[in-house]
Amino acid sequence: MTEIFGPVIVGYSLALCVVAAFIVNTFLAYNRLKHIKGPWLASLSRLWLVKSTIRRSIYSDLADICKKYGPLARIAPNDLVTNDPEIIRRMGAARSPYSKSQWYAATAISHQIDHIFSETNERRHTERRAMMVAGYSGRDLPYLEECVDNRLGDFFKLIEDKYTSAGSTLRPVDFAQKAQYFGIDVITDIACGEPFGFLPHDADVHGYIATQLELIPIFEWFATLPILSRIVRIPFISKAVMPTPQDKTGVGRLMGVAKRTVSKRFGPEKITAKDMIGSWIQHGLPQEQVEIESVLQVIAGADSTVTALRAITMFIITHPAVYSTLQAELDQASISESIIRESELKALPYLQACIKEGLRVHPPVTALATKTVTNGGDTLRGQFIPGGTNIVYAAWDFYKDPEVFGEDAPIFRPERWLEATSDRLSRMQQTLDLIFGYGRYGCLGKPVALLEINKFIAEIFRRYDIVLTDPLNPWKSYNRNGFFFQSEMWVRMSERERKAQH
Numbered sequence: 488m489t490e491i492f493g494p495v496i497v498g499y500s501l502a503l504c505v506v507a508a509f510i511v512n513t514f515l516a517y518n519r520l521k522h523i524k525g526p527w528l529a530s531l532s533r534l535w536l537v538k539s540t541i542r543r544s545i546y547s548d549l550a551d552i553c554k555k556y557g558p559l560a561r562i563a564p565n566d567l568v569t570n571d572p573e574i575i576r577r578m579g580a581a582r583s584p585y586s587k588s589q590w591y592a593a594t595a596i597s598h599q600i601d602h603i604f605s606e607t608n609e610r611r612h613t614e615r616r617a618m619m620v621a622g623y624s625g626r627d628l629p630y631l632e633e634c635v636d637n638r639l640g641d642f643f644k645l646i647e648d649k650y651t652s653a654g655s656t657l658r659p660v661d662f663a664q665k666a667q668y669f670g671i672d673v674i675t676d677i678a679c680g681e682p683f684g685f686l687p688h689d690a691d692v693h694g695y696i697a698t699q700l701e702l703i704p705i706f707e708w709f710a711t712l713p714i715l716s717r718i719v720r721i722p723f724i725s726k727a728v729m730p731t732p733q734d735k736t737g738v739g740r741l742m743g744v745a746k747r748t749v750s751k752r753f754g755p756e757k758i759t760a761k762d763m764i765g766s767w768i769q770h771g772l773p774q775e776q777v778e779i780e781s782v783l784q785v786i787a788g789a790d791s792t793v794t795a796l797r798a799i800t801m802f803i804i805t806h807p808a809v810y811s812t813l814q815a816e817l818d819q820a821s822i823s824e825s826i827i828r829e830s831e832l833k834a835l836p837y838l839q840a841c842i843k844e845g846l847r848v849h850p851p852v853t854a855l856a857t858k859t860v861t862n863g864g865d866t867l868r869g870q871f872i873p874g875g876t877n878i879v880y881a882a883w884d885f886y887k888d889p890e891v892f893g894e895d896a897p898i899f900r901p902e903r904w905l906e907a908t909s910d911r912l913s914r915m916q917q918t919l920d921l922i923f924g925y926g927r928y929g930c931l932g933k934p935v936a937l938l939e940i941n942k943f944i945a946e947i948f949r950r951y952d953i954v955l956t957d958p959l960n961p962w963k964s965y966n967r968n969g970f971f972f973q974s975e976m977w978v979r980m981s982e983r984e985r986k987a988q989h
């Protein structure tokens with residue numbers, strides 16, 4: 488009898504131990520943040536996040552959680568969400584008691600070397616930023632504006648050749664797609680010294696976009712269930728799934744282009760140039776690091792900026808009064824060359840207001856970008872937050888706070904930027920600035936993004952009349968892993984009288 492029941496008893500005992508360990512573990516996880524409100528599911532497990540990921544609605548669910556439970560709420564046993572600007576500034580301030588969470592590590596595109604975004608070691612991250620900031624800020628980049636102008640030239644040529652409508656001739660164009668071609672060509676040109684050539688080919692060359700669309704949900708699951716990203720780091724799995732410079736398509740293809748470009752900048756016959764790569768090398772970034780940072784630049788800078796281009800355009804063309812005011816300002820502006828100069832953009836207040844308002848109502852990036860409270864813990868809004876807690880911010884609704892932006896904050900009304908008192912304006916501006924992150928984690932590509940957005944929006948509305956071909960179905964849009972994916976934004980583009988002058 489003992490021979491039969493012995494193993495059964497051992498089996499039952501083991502199962503009981505596992506169940507008991509699970510219960511104790513769940514209780515301890517629940518207990519450490521039980522003073523912070525949130526959905527009950529979130530206090531016990533990551534299932535609330537899993538549910539949101541499946542519904543593709545994390546970005547808006549986070550905003551709803553803050554509305555329901557207050558400015559600091561619980562979304563997982565160890566994770567909180569906030570919509571308090573002070574907390575965001577505190578987390579990003581120099582020498583704050585926060586560090587990048589493992590969410591960032593999961594954005595690595597190589598398990599051998601981190602790019603600046605996936606680098607979670609705060610000392611290395613700070614040192615690398617110092618080497619890269621001059622290149623990104625445009626200080627070392629006299630050619631940046633020329634690069635944007637050249638790609639704008641490609642954009643206009645494509646529209647002229649294939650997609651200009653006139654009278655009853657309709658040549659519908661998917662604006663979402665062509666804006667993406669423009670954005671990727673600009674950023675690959677800046678990052679790798681040559682554009683991918685989406686605009687001249689009018690196609691997703693190297694299947695870059697298609698591969699991105701496949702990868703993004705995977706990265707989103709890494710964020711929701713961090714254990715998955717640790718599994719992917721097991722060497723044989725990593726080898727099988729991670730992109731390599733030898734790949735013919737997608738991110739791997741981009742890595743190959745970056746590797747070839749960067750190799751020409753090192754060695755005995757190295758080429759020197761005053762561009763982004765040149766600036767990084769001059770500031771001491773080693774060859775392998777320059778390669779991976781060039782790839783990251785494209786990933787960080789493409790979809791974010793392209794979403795801004797699409798959303799700002801969408802808001803302008805669906806608000807007739809705004810549209811005509813903007814075109815009147817552009818028509819009266821003194822523009823010295825065929826494409827407006829950066830220095831001339833600042834003299835266009837209504838354009839600036841439209842851009843700010845578009846970014847505010849439709850923030851382009853809503854990534855989880857979680858920061859971790861370091862060991863000693865922190866006190867936020869009078870509540871103690873133990874070390875190891877992760878905090879994310881609810882980016883989607885964050886810029887629609889009526890207290891900051893006025894009672895009509897949910898709607899697109901550029902005039903709010905022109906009528907605000909100086910106190911209110913500075914509060915609005917400081918809040919809007921958080922769109923690009925804050926302090927030591929802030930977006931390095933902000934100057935590049937703003938130059939691109941300003942020039943593109945000014946030039947398309949100077950040159951074309953744009954209307955939706957089917958206003959009842961303006962576009963398809965969804966959010967994954969904090970980035971938006973928009974398609975089928977079908978418009979009719981026709982040349983304006985003014986265009987004929989150039």
Ligand code: HEM
Binds near residue numbers: 935
């Ligand atoms: C409208 C366009 C853009 C928006 C809204 C945006 C927003 C952001 C945000 C929110 C972060 C993360 C902050 C954090 O970790 O807390 C970030 C980081 C970053 N962005 Fe952007 N970005 C945009 C365009 C660009 C462009 C065009 C580039 C490249 C030229 C770029 C390069 C980067 C880099 C390298 C980082 C990582 C910085 C670091 O970890 O130190 N971004 N961006």
